[in-house]
Amino acid sequence: MSDVQSVFGELAAARGLEQLGAFDPGPLTPLLVEGKGAPLRPALRGMLGEGVEGVVGHLAYKRNKTFRFQVALTQVPAATAFAPRVFCIRRGRSTRDDEFYGFEARHSKLWTESTALNERYEVATSPYQDPNWLRQLFSPSFVDWLGTKPPAAFSFELAYGALLGSVEADDPGADGLAALCEATAHVATRVREECEE
Amino acid sequence: MQLNKVGISLIAFFGLAGAAFAIVPILAGAPGEVAGILASIGVIWVLVAGGLLWYAKRQEKKAARNDWIFRQGLRGTATVLSAGSSAEVNEMPLMSLRLALNVPGQGTAEVKRREIMPVFAASRMEPGLVLPVYVNPQDPGEFVLVW
Numbered sequence A: 001m002s003d004v005q006s007v008f009g010e011l012a013a014a015r016g017l018e019q020l021g022a023f024d025p026g027p028l029t030p031l032l033v034e035g036k037g038a039p040l041r042p043a044l045r046g047m048l049g050e051g052v053e054g055v056v057g058h059l060a061y062k063r064n065k066t067f068r069f070q071v072a073l074t075q076v077p078a079a080t081a082f083a084p085r086v087f088c089i090r091r092g093r094s095t096r097d098d099e100f101y102g103f104e105a106r107h108s109k110l111w112t113e114s115t116a117l118n119e120r121y122e123v124a125t126s127p128y129q130d131p132n133w134l135r136q137l138f139s140p141s142f143v144d145w146l147g148t149k150p151p152a153a154f155s156f157e158l159a160y161g162a163l164l165g166s167v168e169a170d171d172p173g174a175d176g177l178a179a180l181c182e183a184t185a186h187v188a189t190r191v192r193e194e195c196e197e
Numbered sequence B: 001m002q003l004n005k006v007g008i009s010l011i012a013f014f015g016l017a018g019a020a021f022a023i024v025p026i027l028a029g030a031p032g033e034v035a036g037i038l039a040s041i042g043v044i045w046v047l048v049a050g051g052l053l054w055y056a057k058r059q060e061k062k063a064a065r066n067d068w069i070f071r072q073g074l075r076g077t078a079t080v081l082s083a084g085s086s087a088e089v090n091e092m093p094l095m096s097l098r099l100a101l102n103v104p105g106q107g108t109a110e111v112k113r114r115e116i117m118p119v120f121a122a123s124r125m126e127p128g129l130v131l132p133v134y135v136n137p138q139d140p141g142e143f144v145l146v147w
Helices: A002-015 A030-034 A115-120 A131-137 A140-148 A173-196 B005-027 B032-072
Strands: A043-049 A052-062 A066-075 A085-090 A121-125 A155-159 A162-167 B074-089 B092-103 B107-116 B130-136 B139-145
Touching: A002 A043, A002 A052, A002 A173, A030 A052, A030 A066, A030 A155, A030 A162, A043 A173, A052 A173, A066 A173, A115 A121, A115 A140, A131 A173, A155 A173, A162 A173, B005 B032, B032 B130, B032 B139, B092 B130, B092 B139, B107 B139
Parallel strands: none
Antiparallel strands: A043 A052, A052 A066, A066 A162, A085 A121, A085 A155, A155 A162, B074 B092, B074 B130, B092 B107, B130 B139
8 A cells, every 4th residue: 555655645746636645436436336435545636637627546445356446536517418327448347256146227238339449448328328429429539549548457437427537557656647647637528528519 | 127147147057957857857767756856946946047037028128118218209308306215126226216207298297216226326316416308209107217
């Protein structure tokens, strides 16, 4: 944990972020629900990127094993009216290993229109999401950006206006955390732009 | 609800193992009492598999119906008047919602709806929240709530 603390301290100093110690975001997105109330510790508040304010922190929780994520949380409230839920998750990511139910709620549907996007990510939305808005959100330039620019393990979850970017690196370093902040801010800006269209 | 890979495995296991328990001892000439006990277990397992399959098919039909309403229905809004949960299914709250439906051309109506939702969605169901709905044009009581 001391290494994580020092990396976050380094990031706080480099980007002028406020050190919170711990931050409880609540069950805003599926990944935060998996944490079963685990706070982000350490956590920093401030500008994630140009014009995007939020919190960046370390999320660790235990199921059958310990899962560790670095996450960046921000808000895009306008998105709720257009897309209550959009989950763009790196293929192969695991967030739990103790679920053995035979039936699951039909709460999401895979969005597979972009081959380029689907090579790296699994995109899921509400089963009754307006597909036109998603086509506009995942414009060719945004898909290209998602495929090449964010950190390798990057994923994001947009749920009822809460946007959570995350990577599952144990020790991403201050540069890795900064890249996470920038990537999350980029996604927030893209979603906001599309809401304003 | 929909069947997942674990569910398919469970149905296959109970169905095949149950059939084997029911048939193999008889074919192998096991003593009557043993064959009877194993056959009873086998029949129960086959019934469990059949029940799960029936439930899965019913849910599939319901999903297809909802898909049709989504494609053909009238779009309106549902304002959450109250929301609460007193039960969970697979770690997900079973939400009881009271909603004010507002559909262009059909006016407003107060309705009740129960939905199994993931925790992150259930925690957002507060009075005043406005969600899209798609209503069956032939039956205003039938609608899909987009949450």
